[in-house]
Amino acid sequence: MKKIILLSALALASLVSFRCADSANSTSTTNMESLESTNFYDLSILALDGKTTLNFADFKGKKVLCVNTASECGYTYQYEGLEELNKKYGDKVVVIGFPCNQFGGQEPGAPEEIETFCKKNYGVSFTLTEKIDVKGDKQHPVYQWLTKKSLNGVDDYKIKWNFNKFLIDENGKLVAYFESGVKPMDEQITSLLK
Numbered sequence: 001m002k003k004i005i006l007l008s009a010l011a012l013a014s015l016v017s018f019r020c021a022d023s024a025n026s027t028s029t030t031n032m033e034s035l036e037s038t039n040f041y042d043l044s045i046l047a048l049d050g051k052t053t054l055n056f057a058d059f060k061g062k063k064v065l066c067v068n069t070a071s072e073c074g075y076t077y078q079y080e081g082l083e084e085l086n087k088k089y090g091d092k093v094v095v096i097g098f099p100c101n102q103f104g105g106q107e108p109g110a111p112e113e114i115e116t117f118c119k120k121n122y123g124v125s126f127t128l129t130e131k132i133d134v135k136g137d138k139q140h141p142v143y144q145w146l147t148k149k150s151l152n153g154v155d156d157y158k159i160k161w162n163f164n165k166f167l168i169d170e171n172g173k174l175v176a177y178f179e180s181g182v183k184p185m186d187e188q189i190t191s192l193l194k
Contacts, residue, residue, distance in 0.1 A: 079122035081184035
């Protein structure tokens with residue numbers, strides 16, 4: 001009798017284990033498929049006001065320049081170049097600034113402070129998003145897409161500092177990445193906008 005109960009218990013445990021493993025594998029596969037099928041136009045983010053949702057599908061037909069920004073950085077002057085780029089090529093490219101406080105705590109302000117600083121000092125009229133993480137465990141999905149080859153289909157990128165730039169073409173494909181030292185009006189960027 002003990003052998004029958006023991007064998008029944010082992011059979012039941014094997015069945016439960018098999019079903020759990022099968023379920024875990026199918027969930028994992030489904031999650032990977034949905035991540036891999038994500039394209040740029042499936043993404044969205046809140047604007048700096050924390051109320052308005054920016055749907056990237058609204059940018060179809062235009063290039064998009066994504067830049068992680070900060071107000072107290074040695075590269076903060078690039079806001080001026082980003083605004084110039086926005087004004088000169090605004091019919092061809094959407095400039096989006098993503099405030100981030102992950103590098104030296106250089107974007108400590110509240111949304112209202114960030115907006116006031118950018119407008120007062122650099123006349124910023126391009127779109128700014130909510131403050132986000134561009135790396136690490138809390139990395140925003142937009143930056144997951146930008147930095148992971150499995151999602152963007154191009155390459156893996158490591159954000160090392162503020163003002164890294166990603167250029168997406170009119171069809172939602174990542175076409176270029178520029179580190180902080182490349183200024184917004186640099187020929188490397190503007191040549192891709194003409």
